[in-house]
Amino acid sequence: MDWFAMTVLLLGGLAFFLFGLDQMSSALKAIAGNGMRKMLGDMTRNRLSATFSGAVITALVQSSSVTTVLVVGFISAGLMSLTQSIGIIMGANIGSTVTAQLVAFKITDYALIIVIVGFSLMFLGKREKLKQLGTAIMGLGLIFFGMGLMSDATSPLRDYPPFIAIMRNMAHPLLGILAGLVFTALVQSSAATTGIVIVLATQGFITLEAGIAIAFGANVGTCVTAVLAGLGKPTDARRAAAVHVLFNVIGVLVWLPFIDHLADFIRQISPQHSELTGDARLAREVPRQIANAHTVFNVANTLVFIWFDRLFAKLVTKIIPQKAIPLPKAAQPIFLDAGLLDTPALAVDRVELETGHLGELVLDMVNASGSGTGRENPPDVSKIDKRAREVDLLVVEILDYGRRLSSKALTDADGARLHRILDVVNQLRAVADTLGNNLSSFLHEWESRQLIVSAETGERFDRLEKKVQSALRDAITACRDRDYKKARSVIKQKKELRKEIEDFSKHLSIRLLSNDPDRAETYRLESRVLEIMSRLFFFARHIAKTVSAPPSKDKDHDE
Structure with a gap:
C-alpha cells in the first residue's frame, strides 16, 4: 500500500470536487441574479409555495447557505416574517439533495469532456451569461473528475482488511x-x-444502511455552517440558523430507529441489477440508493414538519430571545404596566399618562431650542440631540404597548381613545424629529457660514419662534393635563400665525434685493427657518385638535 500516493490522490480529488462545486455554485448564482430574490419574494404566500421556492432556488444555485443568506436579508428588511422563512429553509434541504442525485450518475469517465465543453463556452462565449454557463458546466465536470480521482485513490483498499472492517462498523447507525x-x-x-460516500459505494465498500447513517450525520454536520454564519449576526439571523439546526437534528432523531425500514423501501424503488452478485452488485446499486435515500429523507421531513412552522418559530424565539437594550433613564416607561393589559380601560389610562411623560421630554427639547437665529438665547444642540434619541426610544415602547393593548377586547370608547392618544404620540415624535434633525442641521449650517441677520429680521424671528414654542408648550401641556380650553386656544392661533408667517415671507423677499453678497444664501436659510416654524405649529395644532376631540367620543371629556 503506497499510503502517500493514495493520500495525495484522495485529497487532490477532494480538492477538485470542492473547487468544482464552488465554481458551479458561484456561476449559477450569477446566472440566476435578481431572479432568486424575486422568486423568494413572490412565493412566500403560504407554506407550500415557500417550501417550493426554497427547494428550486437551492437546486439552481447548489447552495443552501445562499438561500439562507437571502432569507435573513428579507427578514431584516421586514419583507418576510420568521414563520414565512421556515418554509424556505426546509425547502432548501430538499434542493440540496440535487447534488447527491447528480454525483450518483456514474459518468466520471466523461468528466474531462464536460470540462472541455464548459471551458470552451467560458473562453469563447461573447455574452456574460454564456460565459457563466460555461463556468457552471466546467465546475460540474470538475466535480466528476474529482470523484474519479477519489475512486482511483480508494480502489486499493478493496483488499485491505482493516479498512474493510472499519467500513463494516459504519453499519452501526451512531458511528x-x-x-x-x-x-x-x-x-x-x-x-x-x-x-x-457515493465514491466509497461505487467501490462496494459501504452498505446502504451505512450510507444512510453517514448522510444523516452530514445533515446534522451542515448545521455547523449555519451556526457559524449566525455568530455575531442579528437575532433573526441566529433564529434562522436555529431553525436549520432544530429541523435537521429532530429529523435525524425521528428517523434513527427506522434506518432499516428506510433502506428496504429505497431498495424497492431504486434500479436493481440482479444479474450481478456480491460487491459488484453493491457497487452498481448502492450509489443511486444512497442518493434516493437522501432525497426521500429530506422530502419526507419537510412534508411533515412544514405544518409546524409556527411552532418552530415560537420555539426558536424562546431559545434565542431578543436582547434587551438598556434604555436611558429618561426613556424608560414610567406608567406602562404589562399586568394591566387584561384590564383595557386601565391600560389606556396608563398609555395616556406615559404620553404625558413623552410630552415632558419633547417640552424639554422645545425649551432647549431657544431662538434659532437670535443670539440672546442660543439653542442647546447637544441637549436637543440627546432628548431626540430618548423620545424615539420611548415612542417605540409606547407604540409596542399600544399594539399589544389593541389586540385585547376594547370597548368602542376605549378603542377610540387609544387611537387618539397614539396619534398624539406620533405627532410628538414628529415634533422631536423636526427639532432634532431639521433644526439641528440648520443651526450647524448657519453657524458654519457665519451668517448675520438684520436687527429687524432677528426681532421678527424671535417673536415668531416664541409664539410657535408657546403653542407647542400649550398643546403638550393640554395633552398631559387634559386641558381642553388650552387646546382650543392653540387651535384659534392658526389665522394669526399664518398671517405673521406670510408677512415675514414677504419681508424676506424684499430683503433678497439688498446688496449683501451673502443675501441669496441667507434668504435660503431664513426661508428654511420659516418652514420649520410652520411645520412645528402644524404639529402643535394637530395635537391640540386631537386633545379637544368631541365629548361624545370620550366619556371623561370635561368642559
Whole structure:
C-alpha cells in the first residue's frame, strides 16, 4: 500500500470536487441574479409555495447557505416574517439533495469532456451569461473528475482488511452519523460528504444502511455552517440558523430507529441489477440508493414538519430571545404596566399618562431650542440631540404597548381613545424629529457660514419662534393635563400665525434685493427657518385638535 500516493490522490480529488462545486455554485448564482430574490419574494404566500421556492432556488444555485443568506436579508428588511422563512429553509434541504442525485450518475469517465465543453463556452462565449454557463458546466465536470480521482485513490483498499472492517462498523447507525457529522463540519459541505460516500459505494465498500447513517450525520454536520454564519449576526439571523439546526437534528432523531425500514423501501424503488452478485452488485446499486435515500429523507421531513412552522418559530424565539437594550433613564416607561393589559380601560389610562411623560421630554427639547437665529438665547444642540434619541426610544415602547393593548377586547370608547392618544404620540415624535434633525442641521449650517441677520429680521424671528414654542408648550401641556380650553386656544392661533408667517415671507423677499453678497444664501436659510416654524405649529395644532376631540367620543371629556 503506497499510503502517500493514495493520500495525495484522495485529497487532490477532494480538492477538485470542492473547487468544482464552488465554481458551479458561484456561476449559477450569477446566472440566476435578481431572479432568486424575486422568486423568494413572490412565493412566500403560504407554506407550500415557500417550501417550493426554497427547494428550486437551492437546486439552481447548489447552495443552501445562499438561500439562507437571502432569507435573513428579507427578514431584516421586514419583507418576510420568521414563520414565512421556515418554509424556505426546509425547502432548501430538499434542493440540496440535487447534488447527491447528480454525483450518483456514474459518468466520471466523461468528466474531462464536460470540462472541455464548459471551458470552451467560458473562453469563447461573447455574452456574460454564456460565459457563466460555461463556468457552471466546467465546475460540474470538475466535480466528476474529482470523484474519479477519489475512486482511483480508494480502489486499493478493496483488499485491505482493516479498512474493510472499519467500513463494516459504519453499519452501526451512531458511528455512521458521527463520521458524517465530523467530516461535514470539517469540510463545511454536506455535498462533499455525500460525494465521498457515493465514491466509497461505487467501490462496494459501504452498505446502504451505512450510507444512510453517514448522510444523516452530514445533515446534522451542515448545521455547523449555519451556526457559524449566525455568530455575531442579528437575532433573526441566529433564529434562522436555529431553525436549520432544530429541523435537521429532530429529523435525524425521528428517523434513527427506522434506518432499516428506510433502506428496504429505497431498495424497492431504486434500479436493481440482479444479474450481478456480491460487491459488484453493491457497487452498481448502492450509489443511486444512497442518493434516493437522501432525497426521500429530506422530502419526507419537510412534508411533515412544514405544518409546524409556527411552532418552530415560537420555539426558536424562546431559545434565542431578543436582547434587551438598556434604555436611558429618561426613556424608560414610567406608567406602562404589562399586568394591566387584561384590564383595557386601565391600560389606556396608563398609555395616556406615559404620553404625558413623552410630552415632558419633547417640552424639554422645545425649551432647549431657544431662538434659532437670535443670539440672546442660543439653542442647546447637544441637549436637543440627546432628548431626540430618548423620545424615539420611548415612542417605540409606547407604540409596542399600544399594539399589544389593541389586540385585547376594547370597548368602542376605549378603542377610540387609544387611537387618539397614539396619534398624539406620533405627532410628538414628529415634533422631536423636526427639532432634532431639521433644526439641528440648520443651526450647524448657519453657524458654519457665519451668517448675520438684520436687527429687524432677528426681532421678527424671535417673536415668531416664541409664539410657535408657546403653542407647542400649550398643546403638550393640554395633552398631559387634559386641558381642553388650552387646546382650543392653540387651535384659534392658526389665522394669526399664518398671517405673521406670510408677512415675514414677504419681508424676506424684499430683503433678497439688498446688496449683501451673502443675501441669496441667507434668504435660503431664513426661508428654511420659516418652514420649520410652520411645520412645528402644524404639529402643535394637530395635537391640540386631537386633545379637544368631541365629548361624545370620550366619556371623561370635561368642559
